[in-house]
Amino acid sequence: MNFPILSSLILLPTIGALFIFFVRSSNKQYQSSKYVALFITVANFILSIYLWFVFDKSTVEFQFVEDREWIVGFVNYKVGVDGISILFILLSTFITPICVITVNYTVKKRLKDFLIAILILETFMIGVFCSLDLVVFYLFFEAGLIPMFLIIGIWGGERRVYSAFKFFLYTLLGSVLMLIAIISIYWITGTTDVEKLYELGIDQKYQNLLWLAFFSSFAVKTPMWPVHTWLPDAHVEAPTAGSVLLAAVLLKMAGYGFIRFSLGLFPAASEYFVPLIYTLSLIAIIYTSLVALMQEDMKKLIAYSSVAHMGFVTLGIFTLTQQGIEGSIFQMISHGFVSAALFLTVGVVYDRHHTRLISKYGGLVSIMPKYAIVFMVFALGSLGLPGTSGFVGEFLILMGAFKKNILVATIASLGVILGAAYMLWLYKRIVFGKIIHDDLRNMIDLKRFEIITLGLLVIPILFFGFYPEPLINSIETSVGNILDVNYFNQTKNLALGK
Amino acid sequence: MENLQLVLPEILISIIIMFLLIFGVYKKNSSSLVYNLSTLGLVLILAVVINLDSNVEISLFNNSYSVDNLSRFMKILLILSGIFVMLSSTKYIQINKINKIEYPILILCSILGMMVMISSNDLIVFYIGLELQSLALYVLASFNRDNILSTESGLKYFVLSALSSGLLLYGCSLIYGFSETTNFFEILKNTKDAQYGLTFGIVFILVGLAFKISAVPFHMWAPDVYQGSPTSVTLFFALLPKIAALTIFIRFLYIPFFELIDQWQMIIIFLSIASMIFGAVAAIGQKNLKRLIAYSSISHMGYALAGLSTGTVQGAHSSITYMTIYLVMNLAFFSCLFMLKRNEKYFESIEDLSGLSKNHPLLSLALLAILFSLAGIPPLAGFFAKFYIFLAVINEKMYFLAVVGLLATVVAAFYYLRIIKIIYFDPEKEKYETKHNLGLKFTLVISTLFIIAYFIYPSGVIEMISQININ
Numbered sequence: 001m002n003f004p005i006l007s008s009l010i011l012l013p014t015i016g017a018l019f020i021f022f023v024r025s026s027n028k029q030y031q032s033s034k035y036v037a038l039f040i041t042v043a044n045f046i047l048s049i050y051l052w053f054v055f056d057k058s059t060v061e062f063q064f065v066e067d068r069e070w071i072v073g074f075v076n077y078k079v080g081v082d083g084i085s086i087l088f089i090l091l092s093t094f095i096t097p098i099c100v101i102t103v104n105y106t107v108k109k110r111l112k113d114f115l116i117a118i119l120i121l122e123t124f125m126i127g128v129f130c131s132l133d134l135v136v137f138y139l140f141f142e143a144g145l146i147p148m149f150l151i152i153g154i155w156g157g158e159r160r161v162y163s164a165f166k167f168f169l170y171t172l173l174g175s176v177l178m179l180i181a182i183i184s185i186y187w188i189t190g191t192t193d194v195e196k197l198y199e200l201g202i203d204q205k206y207q208n209l210l211w212l213a214f215f216s217s218f219a220v221k222t223p224m225w226p227v228h229t230w231l232p233d234a235h236v237e238a239p240t241a242g243s244v245l246l247a248a249v250l251l252k253m254a255g256y257g258f259i260r261f262s263l264g265l266f267p268a269a270s271e272y273f274v275p276l277i278y279t280l281s282l283i284a285i286i287y288t289s290l291v292a293l294m295q296e297d298m299k300k301l302i303a304y305s306s307v308a309h310m311g312f313v314t315l316g317i318f319t320l321t322q323q324g325i326e327g328s329i330f331q332m333i334s335h336g337f338v339s340a341a342l343f344l345t346v347g348v349v350y351d352r353h354h355t356r357l358i359s360k361y362g363g364l365v366s367i368m369p370k371y372a373i374v375f376m377v378f379a380l381g382s383l384g385l386p387g388t389s390g391f392v393g394e395f396l397i398l399m400g401a402f403k404k405n406i407l408v409a410t411i412a413s414l415g416v417i418l419g420a421a422y423m424l425w426l427y428k429r430i431v432f433g434k435i436i437h438d439d440l441r442n443m444i445d446l447k448r449f450e451i452i453t454l455g456l457l458v459i460p461i462l463f464f465g466f467y468p469e470p471l472i473n474s475i476e477t478s479v480g481n482i483l484d485v486n487y488f489n490q491t492k493n494l495a496l497g498k
Numbered sequence: 499m500e501n502l503q504l505v506l507p508e509i510l511i512s513i514i515i516m517f518l519l520i521f522g523v524y525k526k527n528s529s530s531l532v533y534n535l536s537t538l539g540l541v542l543i544l545a546v547v548i549n550l551d552s553n554v555e556i557s558l559f560n561n562s563y564s565v566d567n568l569s570r571f572m573k574i575l576l577i578l579s580g581i582f583v584m585l586s587s588t589k590y591i592q593i594n595k596i597n598k599i600e601y602p603i604l605i606l607c608s609i610l611g612m613m614v615m616i617s618s619n620d621l622i623v624f625y626i627g628l629e630l631q632s633l634a635l636y637v638l639a640s641f642n643r644d645n646i647l648s649t650e651s652g653l654k655y656f657v658l659s660a661l662s663s664g665l666l667l668y669g670c671s672l673i674y675g676f677s678e679t680t681n682f683f684e685i686l687k688n689t690k691d692a693q694y695g696l697t698f699g700i701v702f703i704l705v706g707l708a709f710k711i712s713a714v715p716f717h718m719w720a721p722d723v724y725q726g727s728p729t730s731v732t733l734f735f736a737l738l739p740k741i742a743a744l745t746i747f748i749r750f751l752y753i754p755f756f757e758l759i760d761q762w763q764m765i766i767i768f769l770s771i772a773s774m775i776f777g778a779v780a781a782i783g784q785k786n787l788k789r790l791i792a793y794s795s796i797s798h799m800g801y802a803l804a805g806l807s808t809g810t811v812q813g814a815h816s817s818i819t820y821m822t823i824y825l826v827m828n829l830a831f832f833s834c835l836f837m838l839k840r841n842e843k844y845f846e847s848i849e850d851l852s853g854l855s856k857n858h859p860l861l862s863l864a865l866l867a868i869l870f871s872l873a874g875i876p877p878l879a880g881f882f883a884k885f886y887i888f889l890a891v892i893n894e895k896m897y898f899l900a901v902v903g904l905l906a907t908v909v910a911a912f913y914y915l916r917i918i919k920i921i922y923f924d925p926e927k928e929k930y931e932t933k934h935n936l937g938l939k940f941t942l943v944i945s946t947l948f949i950i951a952y953f954i955y956p957s958g959v960i961e962m963i964s965q966i967n968i969n
Contacts, residue, residue, distance in 0.1 A: 072961065073957075113859075160923065161919055168911070169915075176907060177901075177904070179885075183885075183900075187893050
């Protein structure tokens with residue numbers, strides 16, 4: 001197919017942003033620019049659905065590849081998708097319109113600039129997931145910092161400046177080492193083309209250092225313990241739409257990077273560093289779950305729960321089993337929906353009551369019944385109740401872990417229990433009980449646009465919980481290929497019970 | 499006579515200088531006319547330089563003056579920057595009452611000196627060029643003579659620069675003593691083995707040159723001179739002398755001292771690391787934008803030197819690329835500074851930018867792009883500049899330098915972010931004037947577009963620079 005569908009996906013939001021930037025809106029509130037943004041993002045979503053529809057799930061090759069000369073004789077602009085990246089693209093294009101819908105009530109000032117930032121961010125997010133060249137990947141990966149920095153800094157809460165700086169500098173610090181690694185790879189192998197690198201392989205003696213350099217970037221972005229501290233700050237201060245994008249998509253860049261680059265390019269090093277990842281992941285799962293239990297701020301609690309969930313993801317990826325990696329990808333997608341939904345539910349009560357302190361709420365079930373129902377679905381999705389998408393991912397990850405290391409799997413399972421504890425306790429404190437604070441009584445239940453956004457998120461959580469087949473189908477061959485190509489055959493056979 | 503054609507730009511600029519000097523003296527109130535004429539003169543010279551045959555690589559006048567691709571490219575860069583400096587500061591010099599006829603003429607003199615420096619292939623020619631540009635710069639720095647800061651900066655620059663010129667001259671004499679020649683090619687031939695005297699000579703010359711590009715630890719003059727001089731002169735300081743100094747750096751390191759790389763490599767690496775770190779850390783506490791940009795330019799020079807420290811052709815190319823992009827970024831930044839004007843008064847403190855994005859969304863957007871680019875965040879031009887440098891550095895397996903350099907970018911990112919924070923996150927202040935002269939707007943638009951759109955076709959600049967023959 002000649003139509004550059006991936007480039008269109010990448011460029012469409014930017015074109016939309018330029019349109020909003022240059023066309024003067026007739027009314028003061030820039031409502032019309034909101035419709036432009038909505039139109040563009042929905043169009044992008046439809047385009048990505050079409051991409052998924054025509055995507056051939058049976059082959060392991062990268063599809064829709066575009067290869068253009070960019071920095072002559074050095075780096076090519078190369079994009080393409082396989083079964084893994086296409087899911088993340090879908091996730092990004094699905095979440096962005098939801099964010100655009102929410103801005104109506106959550107963003108009080110400079111709506112136009114906000115929409116531009118979100119659209120530009122979407123460009124970078126999609127770019128990250130389909131780039132097939134390390135330099136192009138790095139470009140998109142880093143560029144995403146700029147709009148997110150502005151989103152947190154301009155539209156954020158009280159400590160927004162601190163959080164924005166922390167977010168930016170942490171991520172930048174991690175990434176510069178990756179840049180050194182990318183350049184080193186270029187001088188070692190003579191290319192930065194991911195496909196070619198898969199074929200060539202990288203000499204084992206370099207792998208450990210390069211792996212660590214990539215790890216430093218992805219660990220900050222994931223975020224893994226002990227470099228996770230930027231995340232709670234960023235989440236708490238970011239506006240709702242920003243938190244949603246951050247949790248749902250930006251964190252997934254690192255998990256995706258682990259699978260695509262760490263596993264794909266440095267197989268030997270990946271195996272070598274498995275104990276390190278296990279340790280950090282387990283600490284993340286247990287420690288941050290405990291921290292989440294103690295939180296008084298709702299957004300902070302969800303942020304810490306994100307760290308714990310990402311702990312599962314990294315654990316699953318580095319079990320280096322088919323189930324573990326599939327579970328991790330599934331968990332990332334599912335967490336994309338669930339965490340987005342949770343931040344939106346927090347946003348709903350925050351808009352009405354202007355506090356995120358858990359102790360200021362209680363007994364919402366009697367005033368906001370609809371809210372109580374959707375919140376329950378999301379809380380259960382987050383703790384991984386069977387029937388929600390959260391379950392499938394965690395289950396697969398633990399299955400993979402059990403095959404590799406029973407102790408690790410057992411400790412990780414404890415994390416599931418802790419996850420249930422803090423989520424249910426949060427739900428109990430906010431929704432159940434008596435109404436102690438009288439000022440809560442005049443809170444109104446979900447408005448129409450809130451029902452739409454939250455409803456849109458309930459669907460995939462339940463759907464993929466009961467019927468995970470479409471997702472698993474899409475990633476199965478690609479994951480199997482990564483394992484095959486990179487000499488984990490033994491591991492795979494073990495996993496399949498051969 | 500054929501040779502004279504190749505030095506036509508230099509001859510032309512000398513004629514223009516002499517003509518304008520006489521013209522300005524005899525015609526009363528002709529300062530703005532002289533200013534415009536010198537801008538036109540620069541355009542003319544640019545055309546002549548561009549028209550020079552790009553296949554000619556020759557050394558004239560007993561091998562003491564080289565006309566090659568390096569000098570051609572750097573001269574184009576130099577004159578283009580000169581033109582943009584003139585275009586963007588027209589209004590500024592009028593308002594600050596420094597629009598005397600001497601002003602543009604001194605700028606032309608200094609440019610002539612730099613052109614000689616860029617082409618020099620002989621210690622004496624080099625020194626003449628250097629002194630010509632320096633003398634003009636001393637006067638320019640203190641041009642706003644009623645202002646104490648400006649006078650102070652001129653004097654400071656003069657004293658310290660004279661000292662460094664002395665060191666440089668002493669270095670030259672040592673080199674001459676030990677290699678028995680002043681010609682670069684001959685020095686290369688006569689210095690196969692390193693003698694102590696030669697090493698000392700190299701050290702003195704490098705110290706002198708490091709002073710000119712304000713590399714740490716010879717940077718002390720830069721912040722004061724940047725802050726004290728009129729902004730238009732600061733802009734000139736930030737761009738043109740750096741081009742000339744970097745070119746002569748390349749010439750010295752890659753022609754006469756090429757065999758002695760063991761002797762100078764460590765020095766350059768030290769200068770580079772010290773500048774990168776010091777520039778990044780010292781800028782954090784600054785309150786004046788001009789002072790801040792002085793520290794930032796110190797750190798940027800560190801990166802340019804990092805490319806040179808590899809001692810490879812690729813390294814030199816990456817330094818030239820860095821320099822090119824650095825020039826555009828600084829030009830854009832200063833154009834923004836020129837726009838912070840209210841009631842015939844220019845503002846240059848960081849606090850004056852507070853909440854700029856509310857009242858001047860376009861200007862703030864330009865500043866946003868410029869600052870992120872200065873910080874080296876992709877996809878802006880500044881990232882590519884750093885990228886090429888590290889490409890060359892890592893190719894030589896100098897990982898320590900690369901890691902330090904990249905960590906310094908993170909520190910530097912902090913103070914650029916601080917400005918962005920003030921522009922975008924802080925409460926707004928009074929509006930600035932929105933009417934600006936065309937030249938200033940043109941400069942800002944062109945340079946900002948270059949910064950933002952560089953990633954679309956990054957190989958353009960690279961290809962041009964990769965044609966430059968070093969040694």
